[in-house]
Amino acid sequence: MKSPDKTQSKRQKPKKKQAVPLHPESMSDTPSGEAALREIIADQSAVIQEKEQSILSKNDIIDQKSVVIDSLKDRVAALEEYLRLERARSYGRSSEKHPGQGHLFDEVELEGSQDNAEEALTSDDEPGASEPKKKTGNGGRKPLSPSIPREQVHIKLSNEVKEGAIDTFFSVVKEELDIVPAKVRVIEYLQEKAVFSTTDQDNNTKRKIINAPLPKHPLQGSIGSVGLLAYIIVAKYCDGLPLYRLENILQRYGGSITRTTMANWMIRLSAELQPLTNLMREHQLSHNYLQADETRIQVLKEPDKAITSDKYMWVTLGGPPNQPAILFDYDPSRSKAVPLRLMEGFSGYLQTDGYAGYDAACVAYNITHLGCMDHLRRKFTDAQKAQPKKARKGALSKADIAINKLQKLYGIEQSIKHLSSGEKYDARQKRSVPALEDFKNWVDKNSPKIPSDSLTGKAFGYAINQWPKLIRYCDDGDLHISNIRAENAIRPFVIGRKNWLFADTPKGARASATLYSLVETAKANGIEPYEYFRVMLARLAYA
Numbered sequence: 001m002k003s004p005d006k007t008q009s010k011r012q013k014p015k016k017k018q019a020v021p022l023h024p025e026s027m028s029d030t031p032s033g034e035a036a037l038r039e040i041i042a043d044q045s046a047v048i049q050e051k052e053q054s055i056l057s058k059n060d061i062i063d064q065k066s067v068v069i070d071s072l073k074d075r076v077a078a079l080e081e082y083l084r085l086e087r088a089r090s091y092g093r094s095s096e097k098h099p100g101q102g103h104l105f106d107e108v109e110l111e112g113s114q115d116n117a118e119e120a121l122t123s124d125d126e127p128g129a130s131e132p133k134k135k136t137g138n139g140g141r142k143p144l145s146p147s148i149p150r151e152q153v154h155i156k157l158s159n160e161v162k163e164g165a166i167d168t169f170f171s172v173v174k175e176e177l178d179i180v181p182a183k184v185r186v187i188e189y190l191q192e193k194a195v196f197s198t199t200d201q202d203n204n205t206k207r208k209i210i211n212a213p214l215p216k217h218p219l220q221g222s223i224g225s226v227g228l229l230a231y232i233i234v235a236k237y238c239d240g241l242p243l244y245r246l247e248n249i250l251q252r253y254g255g256s257i258t259r260t261t262m263a264n265w266m267i268r269l270s271a272e273l274q275p276l277t278n279l280m281r282e283h284q285l286s287h288n289y290l291q292a293d294e295t296r297i298q299v300l301k302e303p304d305k306a307i308t309s310d311k312y313m314w315v316t317l318g319g320p321p322n323q324p325a326i327l328f329d330y331d332p333s334r335s336k337a338v339p340l341r342l343m344e345g346f347s348g349y350l351q352t353d354g355y356a357g358y359d360a361a362c363v364a365y366n367i368t369h370l371g372c373m374d375h376l377r378r379k380f381t382d383a384q385k386a387q388p389k390k391a392r393k394g395a396l397s398k399a400d401i402a403i404n405k406l407q408k409l410y411g412i413e414q415s416i417k418h419l420s421s422g423e424k425y426d427a428r429q430k431r432s433v434p435a436l437e438d439f440k441n442w443v444d445k446n447s448p449k450i451p452s453d454s455l456t457g458k459a460f461g462y463a464i465n466q467w468p469k470l471i472r473y474c475d476d477g478d479l480h481i482s483n484i485r486a487e488n489a490i491r492p493f494v495i496g497r498k499n500w501l502f503a504d505t506p507k508g509a510r511a512s513a514t515l516y517s518l519v520e521t522a523k524a525n526g527i528e529p530y531e532y533f534r535v536m537l538a539r540l541a542y543a
Contacts, residue, residue, distance in 0.1 A: 077454070084385070194210045243263055266512075284325045291483050295312065295490055295494055297502075299332070299504075312330070329342060330510050340364060352486075354372075375483075376462055383399040409481065412431050423477070493516055518532075
């Protein structure tokens with residue numbers, strides 16, 4: 001067999017196609033060349049368009065990721081800011097004052113380093129604004145109040161030493177403040193009985209006994225004296241002691257009253273005292289200015305509410321300036337229905353924080369709503385506390401500038417507090433209104449420069465949103481720049497809450513509201529709470 005020819009067994013390589021010339025001059029000579037050129041141009045245009053679309057798509061992705069990155073950066077900055085604030089709250093000073101607050105008013109060049117267009121923070125004629133507060137008095141120890149009872153201890157010379165003296169006398173050389181610890185005692189009431197002997201018509205002898213009338217008690221059948229009841233009220237609602245501690249204290253002194261018994265006494269007393277709080281409510285409504293605030297309280301057995309859910313204690317302060325009445329009111333809700341109930345029958349000015357729940361009552365009852373400058377200053381103070389340490393040592397921040405501008409308003413209030421209502425109004429129109437306008441212009445100018453989710457941005461937003469309410473205190477000399485009196489009235493409740501933590505039942509929470517109302521009203525009118533309750537409870541039984 002013949003072997004195949006090697007040359008024939010090899011595959012024949014196909015001939016390469018002749019490349020189409022790319023020179024338009026050579027391709028356009030024939031119709032087929034022109035078509036090929038158009039096809040190449042179309043292909044290249046498609047490739048270019050595809051590449052451009054890919055670039056645009058990638059640019060969109062880059063832009064989206066840049067937005068996400070910027071958002072995350074802002075979020076991280078905000079979280080770091082809140083972390084610094086919480087550290088400052090936990091380990092720093094709680095006061096809203098800050099070091100060097102006085103001299104910052106004079107360092108306009110520092111503000112200029114941040115914004116050359118800024119003007120001076122305050123004028124030199126504002127008392128209390130351009131210089132730190134000076135200490136008054138001669139220093140040293142304060143004298144003890146002359147209202148405290150005195151017990152004199154005579155330190156005598158021996159007869160041998162003073163023998164031959166033409167006269168002797170005593171002089172006060174020192175005073176010591178002493179305290180008599182609580183003492184438990186039992187008061188025994190011995191009732192005198194008079195026995196009379198009478199003889200009837202049948203000459204029968206009969207005896208008649210007449211008893212001396214017993215003193216009445218506000219809680220009939222209770223073994224606690226009015227003094228003990230007053231002591232428990234003041235210890236719990238004025239000094240913040242929970243009942244279990246009072247139980248231990250009384251037991252240490254020899255008394256044995258359970259916390260359950262004391263709780264029942266407080267609830268019963270609150271019912272007896274309800275007419276008095278009703279009169280206080282009428283007293284509040286007799287004037288045209290109310291301040292209000294609210295805070296959380298945990299009530300364990302509130303129907304249809306979880307144990308851990310927030311319930312609220314509301315407080316209103318009103319009445320004539322020299323006779324304020326303070327009322328606490330418990331409600332499981334923080335809805336607008338509560339202010340609608342509390343403000344019913346009131347007309348005039350209502351001052352609160354920025355909580356919108358009060359707005360419905362103001363609209364419904366045609367009440368003029370005032371804001372609280374303290375809340376605005378507090379927001380800027382929080383922003384200031386949250387600044388990085390490096391920023392605190394450098395130029396003034398926006399929060400620093402805002403605080404100093406607001407401090408000018410407080411300096412004005414300090415300088416006019418002794419004036420009459422009309423004089424205060426005139427002073428505010430002349431001095432406070434221009435300062436407020438300056439601050440508002442500064443806020444409007446700088447607000448767009450501040451991230452809205454930062455603490456400083458939120459403070460700017462609060463100022464803008466609340467501005468009409470914040471400036472209304474200038475409309476009447478009797479109004480206050482802040483809601484601080486209502487906040488001070490509710491503060492003892494907040495402090496006490498840290499000790500007793502919760503109320504067991506709604507009835508107990510309402511009893512606490514009644515007793516807090518009486519305690520804080522007594523304090524606001526300069527009355528010592530224990531003596532007030534001791535006398536008032538003794539008279540209550542005869543009312």
